[in-house]
Amino acid sequence: MTETRSFTALSAKLDNRSARAGVIGLGYVGLPLAMAIARAGFAVVGFDVDPKKIEALEAHTSYIDAVSKEDIADAVSAGRFTATTDFAALADCDVIVICVPTPLTKHRDPDLSFVEATATAIAERLRPGQLVVLESTTYPGTTDGVVKIILEKTGLQAGSDFFLGFSPEREDPGNRDFRTATIPKVIAGDGEQALALMTAFYGAVVDTIVPVSSTATAEAVKLTENIFRSVNIALVNELKTVYAAMGIDVWEVIDAAKTKPFGYMPFYPGPGLGGHCIPIDPFYLTWKSREFELPTRFIELAGEINSAMPRYVISKLAEALDVKLGKALSRSKVLVLGLAYKKNVADIRESPSLRLIELLHERGASADYSDPFVPQIPKTREYQALMGMRSIELRQELLADYDAVLVATDHDDIDYKMIAAVAPLVVDTRNVFAKLGLNLPHIVKA
Template identity: 70%
Template sequence: MTVLSSPSETLLSKIADRNAHAGVIGLGYVGLPLAITVARSGFAVTGFDIDPEKIVAIDAGRSYIEAVPDAVLTGETAKGRFRATTDFGRLADCDIVVICVPTPLTKYRDPDLSFITKTCDRIAETLRPGQLIVLESTTYPGTTDEVVRPILEKTGLKSAKDFFLGFSPEREDPGNRDFHTSSIPKVVAGDGAEAAKLMEAFYGAAVQTVVPVSSTATAEAVKLTENIFRAVNIALVNELKVVYEAMGIDIWEVVDAAKTKPFGYMPFYPGPGLGGHCIPIDPFYLTWKSREYELPTRFIELAGEINSAMPRHVVGRLAEALDIHLGKALSRSRVLVIGLAYKKNVPDIRESPSLKLIELIEERGGSAAYHDPHVAEIPRTREYMALKGRQSVPLTEQSVKAFDAVLIATDHDAVDYAALARWAPLIVDTRNAFARRGIAGQTILKA
């Protein structure tokens, strides 16, 4: 008698044989590296995005993500293992569908799950028995179970019976050359035992280390915990910076000395504010969810207040420095902001404090421009529409001397700091960029 395989066993077999077809929705900083990693492990992968310009770039072999070199992109495309499309009808061809879409906050710091819900609606249109649907977007604990599953089950198909559902938090770190998608341990969880096995099998085929946890809510909490830990500790060192500044103590020297302790201490560094798609946003997903349980999240909220206040503190220090050293008010000054990206050596400007710094300088009547070797022009953003289209100022002696002050917001390695020290009348350094390079000067001030 022939024994029919269950849907999960069939998919497990296809994963083991690399015959499963994977789909990745959202080809940004998370989705494109994941799609290429899965393709390089032997699977056929279709990438989906609503932005036709990304598809055109991919078809031309032109990567817009630093973590995916052109050669790697074209290699997987040429082998026929990766293709990209705006046609979501092709989701029907995919055995595994991974969701990598944004999860921003509203202006009231409430979760905006509209990208997830719209994506799930599109998946539901072609959902079929035997598919594995995975959410990677960062969100509050319970989203997979409370938001994703009900949308998909409106089709009449049931999770853990007809289709399988899982969550695996993304852990991308743009600009980090020591870790890549395949080498970063992957936390995975499934809705039910069969989904859990499928999650381990699929990700285990693409990455070096898989870390199973007991539920999708636990996996969602893991991601939030990682970024809350960073947000709270960055807020602590930012607060210490302000206190030690008043005492005449250099916070950078303090941290460098403290980190020599081989146990019980982990260094975090101050800055002009938080940026990126994770740390400024993710903690507030938990503060929002905690209201459902009538529980306060005082550490998280206080950290948010401190980190959000840093751009204003920096502009205050800038104004003070202009007054003391040049006898000039900020309202009559021209300021060159070095670094538009939220972190060094990447072109990513999401939630970058540099945008807020420019806005605050101009609110106080000053004039601001920027230089960034990785960002030639300010693209459209949700909060800073007035800055769209501004272009990076070239770093020449003539251009730098046309400004009253230079504000180091992001310490890109490609910047010539020694030249800046010679040319700029005044430098306010929020990243300790000059001291770390052994460049001194009477008008280089830390902030």
């Protein structure tokens, strides 16, 4: 490997921790990463277009469960973290990490507008001796075919003047067993020098790095991880509907099957898929595969099954109301329990609960929600009509006003025994009541 002057200078800065890092996008991925970089001894500048996030961070307030206010205060007091909306500060950063959203369009095509806009902002300040890293989940070829092209329009060349890499994020909101530094980090560089710089940087930040041969391979790793989950969740969701028709409890089946010490891994059904990864990422590969005229039937079928779950749950609710209470869904008042997409977090991205509420409204039902982590529904891309809805406090006298409680998210800090005692009908999509031994006639699994 022939070292360029830019490579030698940046390598020295990474070795002695004098390199300044910039993290663009201070959400569920970017903020924990920024804190990990600061703990590793680097100075970090966090960038975000949302001034409210910057104000919160300047007040040492965290809006993400994985980052405490003490984490922020420690990083700031050590002189290792600042946050800003001013992208001009990118010029002073030696390492720039892109952690912006990569959603889908209405037609399930990749929306790379945030990545493209960010790469353009970097290009306006790009200088020799910088390492630019994409962490946003995307289809194979994005780093080389999108980001690199934008950056090289400056006249600077990747691999000699500046360096380019990809490292997929692996954050799991609400998981207390892992944090950014303890999750093995897949890394790739555009060329030998870029990979060496990626190794030096991320090797200082996380406990374990996993180098792969190309940025496209690293991009494919992330998609593979989430496609694996999407397909297996779709499988158990389909089994749920089949076994329910046979009078078989799918959760009992899974609990027995997982006692096999080899050849089986338990996945669990639910009301649909949520979060920033699993409902979206598989379709990035589906879209890219069209370029090669190859079908992705398995992936698309899994998406169809998982997307159909909210409507299946509502049909089970309507059936239970009719059979148990003799009441039509259109004349019923329903409380959706849990708005977040998973338990014990405040993250509502792609949450199936939003779709459940929308379907209830479409069927003429009166619908509210209760979630201790989400006091109010913020503005979302797809469910703007629900914006401003407020969480209902779970009090016995209020609960008695509802015909049914639909359990969508099984947060731990919920009085399920009180719900079982007061609610006329409970439709449980998470098997939470059975786990508590509350197998009662008015509790229906869906």
